[in-house]
Structures are given as structure tokens and as C-alpha cells.
Amino acid sequence: MWIILLSLFAFAKGAVGEIDCDKYFFEQCERPKLFDEIPREVEVFKDLCPEISPYIECSRDYDMKCEEEDRRRFKNPEAYANFIDMFDEICEEGSILNEIATSNLKCFNETFSNTNCRQEMDVFLNPYEKEVPLDEFTTTHVIPERVHCLSMILLTNCILTDITNNCGIKARYFAVEYVEKSGFVDGSCPLRYRESLLPDIDEFNLNEEQKTFAISELERMKISDDV
Secondary structure, eight states: OOHHHTTTTTOSSOGGGGGOOTTTTGGOOOGGGGGGGOSSHHHHHHHHHHHHHHHHHHHHHHHHHHOOGSSSSSSHHHHHHHHHHHHHHHSSTTTTHHHHHTTTTHHHHHHHHOOOHHHHHHHHGGOOOOEESSSSOOEEEEOOOHHHHHHHHHHHHHHHHHHHHHHHHHHHHHHHHHHHHHTGGGOOOOOHHHHTTTGGGGGGGOOOHHHHHHHHHHHHHHHHHOO
16 A cells, blocks of 8 residues: 555655755665565565654654755654654554554555556646746646645545555555555645645536545645644
């Protein structure tokens, strides 16, 4: 499940004193193996799982030292602590989240080998993509930040739907825990972009399920902002 989700979460390496804000965080770390492949064997999962929490700690350190407040994944270290606690539980043999994760390794593999969520996100983004000239010979393509924010919400909804349909309600519970505690959506939706999305949600071509989920996520993030 986390191949899509975790791959979009940024991690840094090292203690705060070692972090160089002149470098991108991904230049200062190696990707955990679980970012690239969901193991099918429980023993392999058990061996790789403990690598993740230290990387989350380093991402926290980079965030707090180098990022402007409105661009941080979480506003405070306590939110990172909750995320780390969640992964500690995922890795703890016998815990509820560990049981769900290890019993669904095959299902997660099959689900994310066959999902069309990325393609659906691209279809949503295409009308909003703008070509911008860099010079007389080169152009680049940009997408408005708030549209990117909404696309991540829609991607999350699609992923959760696939997990529910293929792996069941317990697996969905596991995924929702990850989405909410990881700041998966929040990290792609800085406050200054998402503030305008809620009142303007009808401007976008969404079906009722997408619209309902988008509104609930934006309202959830607003509650977190107000805490």
C-alpha cells in the first residue's frame, strides 16, 4: 500500500545538527527499501520495517530547520511523534496495525500492481497543465498549486477505494490511519493553496463521491489548522 503513499513522503537523514539547508533533503538520505517494494514475505517485512521511523525523525528535523512554517508537512514536532508512534505500532509484532499489514501483504501487492489511480490523476490534471517558456528554445509544463493539492486528495480517495474493494475494511482502516497521521495530503496542500479550494470546489469537474471526499479532507485539514 505504501509504495504510492510512502514514495510521496519526503525523508531526510541525520540529526538536526548534520542537516544542510542548502541541500535538498533527498540528497542527504538513502531511500528505505520499503519505499520501492512491498515484500510478500512477513519475515522480509519484519526486517525492513524498523528502517522507517529513523527516516521520519530526520524528515522532521529537516522540516523544522529548513522549511518555512506554511510549507511544513506538520506544524509541530508532536504531529511527527504521532506518525512515528504509528510506524512503531506497524512494526510491533502482535499489534493491530502490524497484524493488518502483514496479513495483507499479498493483497497490497496485487492492488497496487493493478491500480489505475495514477492514470486517473493524470487525466484530472491534463486540462489544467500550462506550457510555460523557459527560453526561446525550451518550455516546461506547470500545474496550479491548488489544482495539484486537489489532485492529491482525489488520488487518496482512489487509493482508499481500491484498498477497500480488494482488501477489505480492516485494510482501509490501516490506510486511513496512514493518510491522516502521515500528513500525506497535508504535505501536498499548503494552507495558502487549500484555503480557496473549499469555497470553490464546485468549479471542478468532480463526481459526487470525489466531491464528498474532497470536502471532508479539506474540512479535516482546516480543523487541524485551527488546533
